Amino acid sequence: MQTDMNLVRIDLFLETIGAIIAFAISHYANSAFKTTGQKRLSDLSTGFLVLSVSMFGRVIGTLYFFVLSVSGETASALTMRGAVIIAVEMLRIMSYILFAISTRRGVKEYENTSQLAILLAIPGLVSPTLEMVAIIVLLVVVLQSIMNYLSNRSRYALYVLLGFFFLLLSHIFLIFALDPTRGYLLSQIFQFLGLIALLFMLIKAGR
Amino acid sequence: MRILVDMMRAIQGEGDEGAGPTKILYAANLSHDRLTQYLEELVEKELVIEREQSSEGRAYHLTEKGRAFLEEFVRIERFSEAFGIEV
Numbered sequence: 001m002q003t004d005m006n007l008v009r010i011d012l013f014l015e016t017i018g019a020i021i022a023f024a025i026s027h028y029a030n031s032a033f034k035t036t037g038q039k040r041l042s043d044l045s046t047g048f049l050v051l052s053v054s055m056f057g058r059v060i061g062t063l064y065f066f067v068l069s070v071s072g073e074t075a076s077a078l079t080m081r082g083a084v085i086i087a088v089e090m091l092r093i094m095s096y097i098l099f100a101i102s103t104r105r106g107v108k109e110y111e112n113t114s115q116l117a118i119l120l121a122i123p124g125l126v127s128p129t130l131e132m133v134a135i136i137v138l139l140v141v142v143l144q145s146i147m148n149y150l151s152n153r154s155r156y157a158l159y160v161l162l163g164f165f166f167l168l169l170s171h172i173f174l175i176f177a178l179d180p181t182r183g184y185l186l187s188q189i190f191q192f193l194g195l196i197a198l199l200f201m202l203i204k205a206g207r
Numbered sequence: 208m209r210i211l212v213d214m215m216r217a218i219q220g221e222g223d224e225g226a227g228p229t230k231i232l233y234a235a236n237l238s239h240d241r242l243t244q245y246l247e248e249l250v251e252k253e254l255v256i257e258r259e260q261s262s263e264g265r266a267y268h269l270t271e272k273g274r275a276f277l278e279e280f281v282r283i284e285r286f287s288e289a290f291g292i293e294v
Binding site for chain 1: 208279280282283285286287288289290291292293294
């Protein structure tokens with residue numbers, strides 16, 4: 001049990017690094033938006049910013065949960081944990097929706113903003129199985145990335161495809177793993193690998 | 208933005224000699240009025256400079272700032288295209 005706990009605490013380290021990577025990508029996408037005025041870069045930047053906030057939120061929430069648990073406030077800790085899980089998952093789904101919108105193919109600007117508003121409201125409308133929603137939205141993002149890679153065959157597009165594919169795998173492992181602890185760890189590792197692939201793209205494209 | 212970059216690339220393509228208005232006009236596929244307007248914008252932003260060539264009239268050259276901007280734009284293009292975003 002102690003070993004499991006130690007292994008699971010690796011997730012805080014991976015999550016923190018991942019949040020920093022997501023923030024770096026958000027920052028670059030935002031500066032690209034300022035240079036070009038391309039609205040979809042702004043959506044992409046917001047998506048990575050929201051993802052970064054959700055990851056930092058998860059780290060801080062988990063640490064706070066431990067503090068409450070150690071101080072004997074078990075009921076408060078459990079309430080807190082539930083609130084953090086829902087908030088983090090909703091933010092994550094919002095970020096994936098923004099990825100899906102910004103990486104849509106063949107659209108230069110979206111026609112109206114009401115579509116975005118409806119999509120962003122989805123996490124609030126669905127039931128506890130937020131992970132399934134995340135998987136469905138990420139599936140759309142991955143399909144769009146595949147189409148983008150097939151059309152331009154650039155290695156940068158391949159890194160993005162790998163990044164989103166690993167993020168999708170991270171959610172699949174979390175939900176379908178037979179052993180929850182191992183599933184959780186695999187999920188964290190794939191999430192980390194996904195963000196590393198995106199960081200690779202950022203570094204290579206910046207050369 | 209894309210038009211300005213096309214114009215700057217046309218100027219860059221002419222090397223040290225610089226590019227005359229006609230070459231830029233054809234490269235960026237612009238009307239004369241718009242060409243003048245965009246060239247003024249590029250000069251104002253200090254991305255290109257205008258020089259008088261004794262034989263061929265005016266010629267435009269990229270400044271250091273213009274070269275740096277084009278390099279940065281290439282990076283932005285790679286980044287954006289990786290996500291399927293056209294700039």
